[in-house]
Amino acid sequence: MxxxxxxxxxxxxxxxxxxxxxxxxxxxxxxxxxxxxxxxxxxxxxxxxxxxxxxxxxxxxxxxxxxxxxxxxxxxxxxVIREPKAHQWRFDTDTGRTGLAASTATAPLLAETETYPGVLAARGTLAGTRANPALALVITTEQDAEPGAIRHALAARGVPRLRRALDLEDLPTTVEFRFTGEAGPRLGVPTADPTAQRGGG
Structure with a gap:
């Protein structure tokens, strides 16, 4: 423990x-x-x-x-774990309207988050509307993981990338960390693009 x-x-x-x-x-x-x-x-x-x-x-x-x-x-x-209710996002294009499941939209971000040092698992919920979106992340980490470094990587790389993919001006994000008794090696999170800061959690 x-x-x-x-x-x-x-x-x-x-x-x-x-x-x-x-x-x-x-x-x-x-x-x-x-x-x-x-x-x-x-x-x-x-x-x-x-x-x-x-x-x-x-x-x-x-x-x-x-x-x-x-x-x-x-x-x-x-x-009770309060997570925003997910739904299907709809995008208007020249050929009509396209639907995108929120779980599909967040899958690349969650997969990237699980590659950060110290992260064992990640799950998230994308909710709200395009005018008022909300992203909630729950990250399970090793005992000696560095939440600050993980949050920085999310704010600098992961969340901005998702924001640009969804064509959102801003994406308010909450992050909940859950620690386990498992310890792992101390490694640094990959350096992020310092210019992509908008929309971090």
């Missing part, structure tokens, strides 16, 4: 432990309420003492529960 993966795995482990603890507490409360568990009397007080807690305590408890539920839901949504 690489150092880049430890925080996310620890985060998931803590969240999983918290979820199991809350489920155990809820199960205990329901089991006690319906007399499935004989640990506490179902009609016993939750807190010591005879007087019931003030009404605001119940409202505060309910509010905290709602906030925790919303935070947990937000975290679940964040786990």
């Amino acid at each position: 690489s150092g880049h993966e430890r925080p996310s795995r620890l985060n998931r482990a803590l969240l999983a432990a918290t979820g199991l603890l809350l489920l155990a507490c809820a199960g205990f409360a329901l089991g006690t309420r319906f007399a499935v568990l004989d640990v506490l009397p179902p009609d016993g007080h939750l807190l010591p003492g005879d007087p019931a807690p003030p009404t605001w305590v119940w409202y505060a408890t309910a509010a905290c529960g709602v906030v925790l539920g919303l935070l947990a839901l937000r975290w679940l949504v964040a786990q």
Whole structure:
């Protein structure tokens, strides 16, 4: 396991432990309420003492529960990989209209990206319209890869080449790196054309 993966795995482990603890507490409360568990009397007080807690305590408890539920839901949504929806690009030519699948358009860029030192795999999604395009790349690399060098190569060579092939003035690009525990040799990314900078991610 690489150092880049430890925080996310620890985060998931803590969240999983918290979820199991809350489920155990809820199960205990329901089991006690319906007399499935004989640990506490179902009609016993939750807190010591005879007087019931003030009404605001119940409202505060309910509010905290709602906030925790919303935070947990937000975290679940964040786990989903959000990639723009791909579609077929259409080009108007002298002989009519030509269709090009987004996956076909990005295939040369992904193949080139996988040749960069340290890159194990690359996938991407080209979405949006010609007036508002969007490119999302997910690159899996070795543990000791250099993301800065990979991004520079994409900005200087790969993305501008795709932009010119699609005849786009600009191509906003997002890049997500995923690191593995596999280490590889340290090599430099091929020098790019310094004049082709437009449209980098």
